[in-house]
Amino acid sequence: MDWITHDEDVWFDFRGNSPKQLTPGRFYKGTVDGFADFGVFVDLAPGVTGLLHRSELDRRLESLDWDSGDTVFVQVKNVRSNGNIDLGWSIRQSESEFRGARVHDPEGDADGDAIETDENDGPDPVKKKPKGASTKSRTGNGTEAAAKGGPSTAENETGNDESEGSSGDATEGAFEFDSETADDETADEDEAAGEERDAAGSDDVEDEVPSEDDEEPERVSVDSLGDRVGDLVRIEGEIVGARQTGGPTIFEIRDETGVVDCAAFVEAGVRAYPEIDEGDVVRLDGEVELRRGELQVETEDLTELTDDEADAVAQRLEDALSEKARPESVEPLAEDDAVDAITEQLADAAEAIRAAVLESRPIVVRHAATADGYVAGAAIERAVLPLIREEHARADAEYHFFTRRPLDDPVYGMDAATNDVTRMLQDNERHDEKLPLVVLVGVGGTTDSLDGLGLLGVYGASKVVIDAEAVDAEIEDEASVLVSPSLAEVDAADLSTGALGANVAGAVNADVTDDLAHLPAVSYWEGAPQAYLDLADGAGYDADRTRELREAVALEAYYQSYQDKRELITDLLFEDDGGLAGHVSEQYRIKLDDEVETAEANLESREIDGVDVAVLDADSYSHQFDFPPTSLLADALHRQAEDERSVTVVYSTDELFVRSDADVDVRAAAADAREAVPEGGITAVGIRQNRVEFLSGAREDVVDAVTEAVVDQL
Known part of the structure; x- marks a missing residue:
């Protein structure tokens, strides 16, 4: 069965009844079952459904042109032990884009048999030429018949059958495109029309080159497109997104009023206007259409603007965005x-x-x-x-x-x-x-x-x-x-x-x-300005309630500190009637009080040049890897000092924190200490925390040197 070695070139029709019968790596034909925030569910057979996760898509989930019931092609990437099926994206979304099709019938005699497919499936072989071509036919009597898939003027006059070009999908269940005259067919029709003109000596058939009197499309704004469905328009703006689908290339163009998707088609999966990319300032001519209830422009011509034209459009966009974004007051x-x-x-x-x-x-x-x-x-x-x-x-x-x-x-x-x-x-x-x-x-x-x-x-x-x-x-x-x-x-x-x-x-x-009125007061551990206390009180948050909120947030901030805890913080700060904050605050107080009590009993008191200094070895007299962190413990010890000492220093293995009622330049203190203990690797790294890092082997000398340098500043 040589076809097994070419699974990636064909699609399979799965006729089994269990996820475990699927073969990872193969492409399967399926049906869209439904959508979730995280991806698309695709049925591969009755009772066999996989998930195409949003991370596997080559575009944003919300821009996927699929509806429930649509036929799609996906790759089975993995079948998990619990039966869950991980699906992958396939840029090929029509049968004609594969080299063949096979039956996958694990328990049947047809397994591996070839499937006869419709060669005309997918986009018409008659393709739109986005660059330098018009969707409106200007041949013959100026009708749009050829552009819309109907008979051309030449065909009518010679009695030929109607054109076989018809409206077809670039991707199954996705964007529809009107068929147009391809290069070879255009040449044949032009030759036939030319021969008729020469034979008849008639001027009935016009030259296909547009006259200079043809008017250019009117430049319009994106926010006006809803009233221009079916019109040929011109848009000037910036490319803010460009993605390749299994059919057309979709350009997102933003002007001063909004963003619109514009589709340009060469052939299925082929990038149109490869020279145009995100960030380019462009002029686009196209026809406004409604696709699945959404406005979209079918591109006829797309040109990158340069020099003064580009500058003018960019300035217009910048001015409009600034005007809309800047608050009035x-x-x-x-x-x-x-x-x-x-x-x-x-x-x-x-x-x-x-x-x-x-x-x-x-x-x-x-x-x-x-x-x-x-x-x-x-x-x-x-x-x-x-x-x-x-x-x-x-x-x-x-x-x-x-x-x-x-x-x-x-x-x-x-x-x-x-x-x-x-x-x-x-x-x-x-x-x-x-x-x-x-x-x-x-x-x-x-x-x-x-x-x-x-x-x-x-x-x-x-x-x-x-x-x-x-x-x-x-x-x-x-x-x-x-x-x-x-x-x-x-x-x-x-x-x-x-x-x-x-x-x-x-x-x-x-x-x-x-909603924000109480937040400033919550942020102060002490010394909150009266204006913010009054603001919070007016919003229903007295001193006790703001304290509970502050303590509750501080405790939750410690645990898994790299996480945002969005819902929990929202509940605490904006949705809580006091019960949640009170409960968490109580845990904060219990933990902090226990640590402070132990630390205060083991503070080393020093007097340096008449300045009272309290020093704590946090490694020895606090619980490591538990609340409170060393910086918060230093804050609490200094706030609760009964002797109004001037400086508190709390150190651990390779860092120390300085707290003082007076302003301390921790950078200068670290620099002075570095001169005294050059082997200590002393560096001020957390200016907002008055934090100094050092090499643990020189810890005792570093603590002494930094403490003396801080006192020298007072």
């Missing part, structure tokens, strides 16, 4: 001089985020895995998700176009950036997704993040950096949009990352400001 959530001074920066950030939604560009939010960081990230999430739902009908759009990824280490370093770049390149390669907008909230404002930001920049990803504290000058050159009171030279000592993030969220979506 920005109102701070409460009276705050620092926020009031940066309303233009807030508007810039809001415009960038809203534009990403309008462009169908994924948004990735990075924030610290702390209560303050989660509040900021969740606030932006609360503002963006409704906008995504409005823009996209698909049920999972908010998960597809918005991702929030907490950072255990509140620095956007190379590890985090590499993770983001890897994911965005995979999504771009597999699903033609645009490069994301990366929003860094409280984690991208220092030079520690330069390498990570630079890696994003190499691939052209836009970066919005939002930081309540002073931002290093080098970051200004790396960020696409920067929001920080330090740029306005105002005192922002009382502004938290959560409060700033909530104000950004209010600028992004003013409709959710009521």
